[in-house]
Each structure stands twice: as structure tokens, then as C-alpha cells.
Amino acid sequence: MTSEKVIEVRNLVKKFGSFVANDNLSFDVYRGEIFGFLGANGAGKTTALRILSGLSRPSSGDVKVAGYDIYRHAERVKKHIGYMCQKFSLYEDLTVAENIMLYGGIYGLPKKLIETKTTKLLESLDFTAYRKRIIGGLPLGMRQKLAFSVAILHDPDIVFLDEPTGGVDPITRRQFWEMIYKASANGITVFVTTHYMDEAEYCDRVSIMSEGRIVALDSPAGLKSKYQSRSVQDVFVKIARPSNNN
Amino acid sequence: MKRFIGFVKKEFMHIFRDFRTLIILFGIPAAQILIFGFAVRTDIKNAGIAVLDRSKDEISSGLISRLESSDFFILKQNLHSGNQIDSSFKAGDIKAVLIFEDDFGKRLLNEGSAHIEILADGSEPNVANLVTSYTRAIINDYMIEFNKARGSGAMVIEPEVKMYYNPNLQSQYMFVPGVITIILVLICALMTSVAITREKEFGTMEVLLVSPLKPIQIILGKVTPYFILSLIDVIVILFLSWLVFNIPIKGSLVLLMLESMLYILLGLSLGIMISTMSKTMQQAMFISLLGLMLPTIILSGFIFPVEYMPGIYKWLSLVIPPRWFITIVKDIMIKGTGFTFVWKETLILVFMTLVFITISTLKFKKRLE
Numbered sequence: 107m108t109s110e111k112v113i114e115v116r117n118l119v120k121k122f123g124s125f126v127a128n129d130n131l132s133f134d135v136y137r138g139e140i141f142g143f144l145g146a147n148g149a150g151k152t153t154a155l156r157i158l159s160g161l162s163r164p165s166s167g168d169v170k171v172a173g174y175d176i177y178r179h180a181e182r183v184k185k186h187i188g189y190m191c192q193k194f195s196l197y198e199d200l201t202v203a204e205n206i207m208l209y210g211g212i213y214g215l216p217k218k219l220i221e222t223k224t225t226k227l228l229e230s231l232d233f234t235a236y237r238k239r240i241i242g243g244l245p246l247g248m249r250q251k252l253a254f255s256v257a258i259l260h261d262p263d264i265v266f267l268d269e270p271t272g273g274v275d276p277i278t279r280r281q282f283w284e285m286i287y288k289a290s291a292n293g294i295t296v297f298v299t300t301h302y303m304d305e306a307e308y309c310d311r312v313s314i315m316s317e318g319r320i321v322a323l324d325s326p327a328g329l330k331s332k333y334q335s336r337s338v339q340d341v342f343v344k345i346a347r348p349s350n351n352n
Numbered sequence: 353m354k355r356f357i358g359f360v361k362k363e364f365m366h367i368f369r370d371f372r373t374l375i376i377l378f379g380i381p382a383a384q385i386l387i388f389g390f391a392v393r394t395d396i397k398n399a400g401i402a403v404l405d406r407s408k409d410e411i412s413s414g415l416i417s418r419l420e421s422s423d424f425f426i427l428k429q430n431l432h433s434g435n436q437i438d439s440s441f442k443a444g445d446i447k448a449v450l451i452f453e454d455d456f457g458k459r460l461l462n463e464g465s466a467h468i469e470i471l472a473d474g475s476e477p478n479v480a481n482l483v484t485s486y487t488r489a490i491i492n493d494y495m496i497e498f499n500k501a502r503g504s505g506a507m508v509i510e511p512e513v514k515m516y517y518n519p520n521l522q523s524q525y526m527f528v529p530g531v532i533t534i535i536l537v538l539i540c541a542l543m544t545s546v547a548i549t550r551e552k553e554f555g556t557m558e559v560l561l562v563s564p565l566k567p568i569q570i571i572l573g574k575v576t577p578y579f580i581l582s583l584i585d586v587i588v589i590l591f592l593s594w595l596v597f598n599i600p601i602k603g604s605l606v607l608l609m610l611e612s613m614l615y616i617l618l619g620l621s622l623g624i625m626i627s628t629m630s631k632t633m634q635q636a637m638f639i640s641l642l643g644l645m646l647p648t649i650i651l652s653g654f655i656f657p658v659e660y661m662p663g664i665y666k667w668l669s670l671v672i673p674p675r676w677f678i679t680i681v682k683d684i685m686i687k688g689t690g691f692t693f694v695w696k697e698t699l700i701l702v703f704m705t706l707v708f709i710t711i712s713t714l715k716f717k718k719r720l721e
Contacts, residue, residue, distance in 0.1 A: 159562050181564065189562035193555025199369045200362065211358030212563045257559075266562075 110137040111170075112263055112295045113158060118167035120153055127153040128164070129318035135297060137263070140290050142309030143299040144342060149315040151299045152268060158297065159189050159266045172263040185213070188257035188265035188294075192272055195253050198242035202233065205241060206256055213260035220259075227255050247278030251285060258289055265289065267298040271305065283308050303339035314342060321345050355565060359573035366547070367577055376543065381535045381585050382592060388527035389597045396482045400446040402429035404437065409457030411498070415468075415509075418494050419450070424486050441473060441516055448472040448483045449516075465508045474515030484513045528593045529681035530654035532586060532612070533674045537648050539582050540619025541626060542640035544575050548627035549636040567716065575620045582616045583609070602688030608681065611694070614701055615677045621708035622673070628715040648674040676700050 113135035120128040127150045135141045145151040156162040158171055160180055169176045172186035189195075196205045203224055210220035228234045231251055241249060250270065258265050267286075271279045283305065286296050290310075298309070306312050306326060313323040322329055322345055326338050333341045367373050401419070405412050420427045428446050431437065437449055451469040453459070460466040470487050472480035491509050499506055548571075551557035560570050586609070593599040601608060622644070630636040649655060651665060652674035658666060669675045676697040683689045691698070 161558060161561055181566075184562065184564045187562065189559055191555050191558050193558075195555050195559040197362070197366070197556060198554070199366055204362070204365065208358060208362045209559075209563075212355050212560070212565055214355055214564065 111135070112137045112172055113141075113297070114168070114170040115158075116168040118154070118157065118169055119165045120150075120157060120162070121165045126318050128157070131167070131320055133313060133320060133323060135264075135295060137295055138290055138293050139310040140286060140296045140298065140308065142306050142312040143297065143315065144301075144303075144306055144312055144338075145299075145315035147301075150318040151315050154315075155266055155268055155297065155299055159187060160184055185260075186263040188260065188262040190253050190257040190265070190267050190270050192269045194246075194249055196241050196249060196256065199240060201238050201240055202228070202244075202252060203237050205252070206259065209256045210259055215260060223259060227259070231255065247274050247281075250274055250278065251282060254282065254285055258294055261292075262294060264295040264297055267296065269299055269301065271300065271302065279305070303337065303342060306338040306342075312338060314345060316345070356569050356573055359565065359569065360576050363547070363574055363577045367581070373543070377539060377581055377585065378588070380538070381531065381589050384531045384535065385528070385589055385592045386596065388531060389593065396424055396447075396479060396486065398426050399424060399448070399479070399483055400428040401425050401483075402431050402437075402440050402446045402449045403427060404431040404434065404449060404451045405456075406454045407452045407456035407458075409455075411457040411460060412452045414498075415491065415494050416450075419487070419490055422486075422490060424490075437471065437516070446473070447476070447479055448487065450487070460507050460509065464506075465510055468509055468511045470511050470513045471516050472513065480515060484511075487511065488513075528589065528599055529678050529685060530652070532589050532681055533615075533652060533654065533678050534645070534648055535585055535589065536582055536612070536615055536619050536677075537622075537644050537674060539585060540578060540616055541623040541644050542637065544578050544620055544623030545626035545630065545636040545640055546633050547578075548574055548624065549630050549633045552627075553632050571624060575624065578623075579613075579616055579620060582619070583613065586612045586616075599685075601685050603684035603690060607691055608684045611677070611680050611684065611698065611701075614698065614705070615673070615680075618673055618677075618701055618705040618708065621705050621712065625708045625712045625715070628712050647672050651675060652678050654678060673701060673704050 111134045113133075115134070116132050118128055118131040119126065129150075131154060143151045143155065153162065157164050157169065157176075160171075160176060160183055164176075171183045174182045174186075176183055197208070200208065206224045206227070207217075207220055210223065211217075215223070224237070225234075228237055233248065233252070236244065236248075241252070244252075254265075254267070254270065257267075271282055274282065279302070286298070286308075290296050298305075300306065309326065311323065311325050312329060313320050314329075315321065322332075322341070324332065329338060329341045330336065333344050335341045335344065367377070403416055405416065416427065419425050429436075429440055431440065431449065434451075440446055440449065449471045451471060453467045453469075456466050456468075468491065470484050472484050474480050488511050491511055495507065495509055548557075551560065551574075557570075561567065565573075590601065590608075594601075623640070626636055626639050626643075630639055647668075651658075651661075651669040651672045653669065654674070658669050658675060661669060680694045680697045680701075683694050687693075
């Protein structure tokens, strides 16, 4: 983790009609860190993630991702980020290798490079035997790990993960986080939203959102000492309680 | 460009890996052409006819008995006045009425020519066509023999063909333009809207939107395979209808293909528009089927001629793209007309395509906001 900022957000506001989904957010994310975005459903974390990854435009505020202004250089931002959403993001009727080839091609990697990367990637996941298998027939955990590997295939500066471990068993979740650590060690910044409080403990820094605002932002240890709690879960329950009880 | 080609390749893989998609793409067009084609009878036997002989001379009765003795016709009625024609058609067991003019034989001998009116039941266009052409052939044979026997100059009977009901023989060969029109709507609009919403439903659309691919590349990548496959379908349909049913293309094949491309573009833009309106594949399918397939079949003029529609349906049919395309195909294929006759319809299709593309673009932009 360095002090180089890869995401800079200042006074970000996103409104849908009269509903304020993101209310004046300001924060920085540093290169190589694992930045957790916590919040109850509807707290606005997915909205913020969608704006940062270029899927949605802010109503106002300044946002820089990978050093580029998202208004003026949206196309350049796209080349430097990876994305994996809640829903499974590989094509179920294509084989493992075909999916990797497709996404590699979309990011403009040369064919040869994609092939060597595919071999390496499958070896590290121990999936070599599944190279020519149709994705649809593979178990969910395996698919999620593949999806993550594909999302960072082009060595992005930042990878955005929107609840990547939803519906995955604990063992696979553990393995998944090992992959996240490895990516982070390789200098990829990981921006991850989650509901799982135990996962929040794995992050370098955690921001907790409630009703569109960031109500806390610190390292898990810092949060716990500040709110005198034993776990991030306790912190979350203390501060992220929406007034309208959902 | 390389990114784009890779993306198009992936779309082809989706299509060729899904058996059901392949059936819709190639099985249905072939099946429709064959079903419609064979449902239209291609020969006649013992067709009932009536005769109104105003002359009652040797020549007319000779011709009548010749017709009667052929295997093709059975003389059901001898009419005595024009008033009986309507009721005998309505009774339904005759396909045509032959009307000999006054002094038929006398005119033929004195003036060298005489008239027969062949009045056929146009409500069954195919049968009407066969009946009139068989009748003409028999009249022709009869006159050749007649002239030979007399050994003098050629006398001619001039048959004048008229249709009772449906005077323009509306649906003759109409099934080919009709099938092309329906198939293209089915493939272009339905299949592309489903293919695009599938990406939305599975979440892969978001990944694509985050990627360096531009939205326009994503959309073009999705529809390019369908554009190519639809064109192949047009060729398959035209080839099958020529091979199996001998239906020729009277006008320019190039013009027909260009117009088909325009209509395919229209269908694709319609499919894209539907996909911007629907969240799930099922929605897309419902909108396409109810919003497109039914109006296409009912209001395009494929089955029910537009001319005979009650007021409101006639107005509705004006905004149905297939109605215009069916006219274009019919004009080029069957009437053999050139671009000067279909430019109006072409312009309407161009206009509709632009409207659909504009709506889709606006909707898409709004979604990003």
C-alpha cells in the first residue's frame, strides 16, 4: 500500500428524482489497498460503485479513477479497471478458455498473451482439466473464482467487486479472499462491497455507508477501538442503523 | 476492430451452440415455405363450371362439349341470364362461369374474332388462375383444330378473363412475401431483443459496459450475426420457393436484396428498442410476440388484404412496418416493378428505422444518467 491515490472522490452526489442515493461522498483509495464498502441494502454502496466503474453518471461532484476524470476521460478509465458484479459474469454457453479469450480480446490483449495467461491462470487455480468445459456445468464457487481471474486478466489498476461472494460456501469464500490478497500484493487495488462482516475484517480500510452517507471510514482495528467494539460487525450494528428500520 | 470481431465471433458461438436458436433460424423458414407452398394446390381436377351461352350456336356448343369432356371440368349448370351468375357462385360448387356473347358463332365466321368471358372465383386465387389458364388452353386447341378443318385463315376467340371477388387476385404467390416478412420480424426483432436482454439478465451486459467496448460496438456486435443470418434466410426462402414451387422473381434480385437489408435493419432496430424496454428475456419475448408477430400476421396484408379491412384496422396497418415491406416484395417479385414504384414504401421503412434507432439511443442514454 502506497500513498498514491487511485480513486479520488469529492462531494459526490447521485439523485434519482428526489431520492438521494449518494449524499456528498468524499474519500480516497490508495494504490494496492483492499477497500471495503459496507452498508445495509439500499445504503447506496452499489450506486457509488456503479459510478466509479462508469456504469452510471453522478449528479454532481468530482471523481477521478486511475488518475483520469470520469467525465472527460471515461474511455481511458475503462481500460484501467476490472469489474465483477453480484450476478455471475461469464457466458455459460462458452467454454472456460473461450470466455477468457473473449474478455482478453475485449481488453485488446494479443492472442498469444491471452493463451499464455490462460494456461498460467488455470494452473494456479488447479483448473487445467476444465479448460474446454462449458462454464454452465461448473460449480458456483469455481465459476466465481474464474470470474475474478478474468476480471483482472488485463492487469487493471483497480478491480471493482460488487458482493462477489454472495451465495458461495465458506471454504470457497476463504479461497476467494486469498485470491484478492494475491491481487492486492501484485499492486491491484481492490474495491469491494459486501454484507459479510467477517470479510470486512480482511480489508485494509473499511467505509460504512448508511442512508447514502459515509458514516465511518478507517481500518478495521481503528474502527473497533474508536467504537469500543470487538468486531466490525458490532461497529456496524452501532452506527449503521437506518432511521426507517430496513 | 479486433475487439469487435472477437465479440461478434462470440455471438455466433451463442447461436450455433443453442439448438433451439438454430431451429428458429433455419428450420422454421424452410418449414413455412413448404407448408404454405403445398397447402396451395397446384392442379385441378373436375372443377365445377357454369356456362351462360347467349348465342347457342354450333361453335359454342362444340366448345362447351370439349370443355366438358376434359378431365378438368364438370359442367354443373347452364345459366340463362346474367342474373343467375351471382347465386351460382354463392352456391359454391363452381369455380368459373363461361359467358359466350350474342351471335358468337356468327361473329367468329364473319368478323374473324369473337369474345368469351371467363369469370373466375377470385376468392381462391390459385384455383382461379389454374381454371382460367386451363380454359384458355382448351379454347386454343379447339380453335387450332377448327381452323385446320376449315382450311382457311386464322380465326380467333378472344377470351377475356375477369375475377369475381378479389379482382386483382390479391394473394397469388403471396405466401412467399408473407413468409419472408414474418420470418425476418421473428429473427430480427424477437431474437435480437432476447439476445440483448439475456446479457442484461445474466449480468454480462454490465461487464461489457464497464469494458473498453463502446456501447455502439456492443450493440453492433450483438446484431451483426443476426443481420448476416437473416440475409441467408432470405436467400434460402427465395431459393426454396423457386426450386420447389417454381415461383420466379420477376423484378431485380439486387433491388429485392437491398430492400430486404433495409427491412432487416428495421427489424434489428426494433429488436434493440424492445430490449431497452424490457428487463427480462420473457418480457422481450412477450413484447415481440404480441406486439409484432400478431400484427404482422393479421394487419400486414399477408392473410387479409389491406384493401378490404374495416376502417380502424386499415389505419392501424399504416404503422405496421411489415405492411410496407410486403408491398415492396410483392411488387418486385410478382409484378416485376422497379425502384420507381416502391420508393415511397422504401422511404417509409427508412423513416421508421430512424425513429426506432432514435428511441433506443435516447432510452439507453437515460439509463446511464
